[in-house]
Amino acid sequence: MSATADEIAAGHAFYTKRSLALYDAAILGFFSRAAWRCPADRIIGHYDQHVSGNHLDIGVGTGYFLDHCSFPTATPRLALLDPNATCLAVASDRVARFAPEVIQADILQPVAYAGDGFDSIGMNYVLHCLPGTFTSKGSVLDHLRPLASPGAVLFDATLLHDGVERNWFARSVMARNNKHRIFCNATDSLSGLRAMLESRLSDVTVDVIGCVGTFAGRF
Secondary structure, eight states: OOHHHHHHHHHHHHHHHHHHHHIIIIIIIIHHTTTTTHHHHHHHHHHHHOSSEEEEESTTTTTTHHSSSOOOSSEEEEEEEOHHHHHHHHHHHHHHGGEEEEEEETTTOOOOOOOEEEEEEEEEOGGSSSSSOHHHHHHHHHHHHHEEEEEEEEEEEEEEESSSSOOOHHHHHHHHHHHSOOOOTTTHHHHHHHHHHHOOOEEEEEEETEEEEEEEOOO
């Protein structure tokens, strides 16, 4: 079932100038350690392992991980894709030293893009915010395929609801965020994530850190 416009808008509404000003300290600092049990430096390490010098980042947030990761070249080709103009402005300003290309688009729909393909695509902490189940969220990978070079790596981290250990704080925060439609991951399971990835990508790896699923696979 396709996401409604209202469901899509609800997922984007949280990301305002005010919330983004607090995001790194609150979400990537406190909540990542106390609730998700996946410190931000573990995600930076995931970036360092997979990011290329020809990279597209999806759902860019504040640009924190792009700012802190180690690109394999001093002058990477970098593009930022997000439906939220505020996120794009904040992130592109933060990594202005790389002169990023900005693409305002929604990956729940096919993306009209005429540029060359990318060798790596990062989609960090995006899937748990998208409406639907992993069955419908898999369409996102189909929409990304035309943007990828042959054999490009897609890597991600997402908050899982089932099949992982969640402490009481994680359960409480996830319940609240699902109620307010900031998250949509009440049916997101570790097994469902693997099935979605393996149906569309090759060389898939999935690891669990706290209640976060990190993965990589190739188009």
